[in-house]
Amino acid sequence: MEKNYDIIIIGGGLLGCATAYQLAKRNAGKILLLDGNEIASQASSRAACLLTRARTKPGLMEIVQETYDCIEEIEHLLGESLELQQCGSITIASSEASLKEVEALVNAATRFGIPNERITRERTQELLPWIDAEAVDVALYMPTDAFIDSALLCSGYAKAAAKLGVELRPNCKVKEIVTADRKIAGIKLCNDEIVSAPVVVNAAGAWANLLMRPLGVGLPFTPVRSHFWITEIDKKRFPAGHPFTVIPDARAFTRSDVGALIIGLRESHCQAFNPDTLTEKLEDFDFNKAAKWTVLDECAPLLKRYLHDIDDLPIAHYMSGPSCYVPDALFIIGAVKPYEGLYTVTGCCGGGVAAGGGMGRLAAELILGEQPFVDPIRFAPERFGEVNPFSPEFQQRCADARSNKKGG
Ligand SMILES: Cc1cc2nc3c(=O)[nH]c(=O)nc-3n(C[C@H](O)[C@H](O)[C@H](O)COP(=O)(O)OP(=O)(O)OC[C@H]3O[C@@H](n4cnc5c(N)ncnc54)[C@H](O)[C@@H]3O)c2cc1C
The missing domain is CATH 3.30.9.10 (D-Amino Acid Oxidase, subunit A, domain 2)
Structure with missing residues (x-):
C-alpha cells in the first residue's frame, strides 16, 4: 500500500465497490478501497437479491436502471457473466x-x-x-x-474497479478517519499507520456510524x-x-x-x-x-x-x-458536513443490490463535482439535522420506517 491517494473508500460491500467502479470509470485518480473483512463478505452476501425496477419514489427507477446498466458494462469489461436471472x-x-x-x-x-x-x-x-x-x-x-447473486455482483464491481486501476485491500480495518482543520487528511489503520487522501468515502455499511462518532457526526440510519x-x-x-x-x-x-x-x-x-x-x-x-x-x-x-x-x-x-434504515426510507449519499472531503454512501434501506450501481454513480458525481443524474437533495446526509444514531429513540424512528414494509 502506498502512502498517498486521491480518494480512499472504506467498505468493500456493494455500495463501496459500486462507488469505486463509478469513480474509476470517471478517471478519478488514485483510489484505494479497504475492507476489514473479505470483499463482498458481509451484508452484501446475505441479500434476497431482488432487482425490482418499478418504484414510486422520485429518482429510484433511474438509480435501479443504473445498476442494470452497470451489470451489462461490467460483463463486457471483464468478459464474464454476472449471471443475472431475468x-x-x-x-x-x-x-x-x-x-x-x-x-x-x-x-x-x-x-x-x-x-x-x-x-x-x-x-x-x-x-x-x-x-x-x-x-x-x-x-x-x-x-x-430480475435477480442476481449479490456477492457475485459485488465482486463484479470490485473486479471491474480493480481492472480500471483501483487498489483493493481486503482484511485491512480502518481504525479512524483523520482530519485536520475540518478537512479530511486520510485514514489511520489498526497498526496506527496513516494513509493520506483529501477525500474519504465512508461506505462501511452497518458500521459506518462507528467511524463517524469520533468526528462528532451522526449519519441518520440504524x-x-x-x-x-x-x-x-x-x-x-x-x-x-x-x-x-x-x-x-x-x-x-x-x-x-x-x-x-x-x-x-x-x-x-x-x-x-x-x-x-x-x-x-x-x-x-x-x-x-x-x-x-x-x-x-x-x-x-x-x-x-x-x-x-x-x-x-x-x-x-x-x-x-x-439493512441500514433511515427515517424516510431513502438512501444517504453525499458530502458529510462540516468536513471538507468527507463523503458517505450508506443507508441502503434494504435496497443496495437493486440500487447500488446508481447509488455509487450519484456518490461519484457528487465527489467529482459533476452534474448529478438524479436530484441529490432527497438523499442528503444532513436532511434530518443533527441526529444521534446511538440513541434508542432515533433507532426506533429508523425501525418504524422499516416496520410493516410491503414492497419489493
Ligand atoms: C436478509 C437481507 C435481504 C436483502 N435483500 C435485498 C434484496 O432483495 N434486494 C436489495 O436490493 N437489497 C437487499 N438487501 C440489502 C443489501 O444486502 C444491502 O443494501 C447491501 O448489501 C448494503 O451494502 P453495503 O456495502 O452498505 O454493506 P456491507 O456489504 O455490509 O459492506 C460494508 C463493509 O464495510 C466493512 N467495514 C466496516 N467497518 C470497517 C472499517 N472500520 N474498516 C474497513 N472496513 C470496514 C465491512 O467489513 C463490510 O464489508 C438485503 C439485505 C439483507 C440483510
Missing part, C-alpha cells in the same frame, strides 16, 4: 389498499418504459405453480425484472434486521427461474432458488440494533437474540391464503442480516 416479477393485490399501490406502480413503470401487464388468475397459476390463485384479485407481471427463509427443494412446485413475487397484503416476497422457494416476511415491529453492539464480522452476531422466532407466528398466517401449507413446508435454511 425471471420477471409478479405483484399481487387482494385488497383496496394494495390495488392502489399496484396502480401507482403501473403508472410509474409505464412512464419509465418498464414492460408491465395485468395477467389472469390462470396465467398467474401457470407462472407460479405454488400459489393458491383464488386469493389473487389482481396480478401485475413485469417480465424484465441497522435493522432483514431476513428470509428457504424451503427444501421441490423442483416441480418451485421451478427454478419462476417470477419473484411481491405480496403487499402479506408483507411478503418470494423468489425461486434452484428449485426451492425463498420466503421473505416483514414483521410489524422491526428489530433495530445499536451499532455499538455489532461484531466485526456478521457471522459472530446473533440477529435473533432479542426477537426470537415470533416473526413466523405473526407473519406466516398472512401468507397462508396464498400458500396454504406454509405451516407444514419443510424449511431448509434461514438467513438474516442488517
Whole structure:
C-alpha cells in the first residue's frame, strides 16, 4: 500500500465497490478501497437479491436502471457473466389498499418504459405453480425484472474497479478517519499507520456510524434486521427461474432458488440494533437474540391464503442480516458536513443490490463535482439535522420506517 491517494473508500460491500467502479470509470485518480473483512463478505452476501425496477419514489427507477446498466458494462469489461436471472416479477393485490399501490406502480413503470401487464388468475397459476390463485384479485407481471447473486455482483464491481486501476485491500480495518482543520487528511489503520487522501468515502455499511462518532457526526440510519427463509427443494412446485413475487397484503416476497422457494416476511415491529453492539464480522452476531422466532407466528398466517401449507413446508435454511434504515426510507449519499472531503454512501434501506450501481454513480458525481443524474437533495446526509444514531429513540424512528414494509 502506498502512502498517498486521491480518494480512499472504506467498505468493500456493494455500495463501496459500486462507488469505486463509478469513480474509476470517471478517471478519478488514485483510489484505494479497504475492507476489514473479505470483499463482498458481509451484508452484501446475505441479500434476497431482488432487482425490482418499478418504484414510486422520485429518482429510484433511474438509480435501479443504473445498476442494470452497470451489470451489462461490467460483463463486457471483464468478459464474464454476472449471471443475472431475468425471471420477471409478479405483484399481487387482494385488497383496496394494495390495488392502489399496484396502480401507482403501473403508472410509474409505464412512464419509465418498464414492460408491465395485468395477467389472469390462470396465467398467474401457470407462472407460479405454488400459489393458491383464488386469493389473487389482481396480478401485475413485469417480465424484465430480475435477480442476481449479490456477492457475485459485488465482486463484479470490485473486479471491474480493480481492472480500471483501483487498489483493493481486503482484511485491512480502518481504525479512524483523520482530519485536520475540518478537512479530511486520510485514514489511520489498526497498526496506527496513516494513509493520506483529501477525500474519504465512508461506505462501511452497518458500521459506518462507528467511524463517524469520533468526528462528532451522526449519519441518520440504524441497522435493522432483514431476513428470509428457504424451503427444501421441490423442483416441480418451485421451478427454478419462476417470477419473484411481491405480496403487499402479506408483507411478503418470494423468489425461486434452484428449485426451492425463498420466503421473505416483514414483521410489524422491526428489530433495530445499536451499532455499538455489532461484531466485526456478521457471522459472530446473533440477529435473533432479542426477537426470537415470533416473526413466523405473526407473519406466516398472512401468507397462508396464498400458500396454504406454509405451516407444514419443510424449511431448509434461514438467513438474516442488517439493512441500514433511515427515517424516510431513502438512501444517504453525499458530502458529510462540516468536513471538507468527507463523503458517505450508506443507508441502503434494504435496497443496495437493486440500487447500488446508481447509488455509487450519484456518490461519484457528487465527489467529482459533476452534474448529478438524479436530484441529490432527497438523499442528503444532513436532511434530518443533527441526529444521534446511538440513541434508542432515533433507532426506533429508523425501525418504524422499516416496520410493516410491503414492497419489493
Ligand atoms: C436478509 C437481507 C435481504 C436483502 N435483500 C435485498 C434484496 O432483495 N434486494 C436489495 O436490493 N437489497 C437487499 N438487501 C440489502 C443489501 O444486502 C444491502 O443494501 C447491501 O448489501 C448494503 O451494502 P453495503 O456495502 O452498505 O454493506 P456491507 O456489504 O455490509 O459492506 C460494508 C463493509 O464495510 C466493512 N467495514 C466496516 N467497518 C470497517 C472499517 N472500520 N474498516 C474497513 N472496513 C470496514 C465491512 O467489513 C463490510 O464489508 C438485503 C439485505 C439483507 C440483510
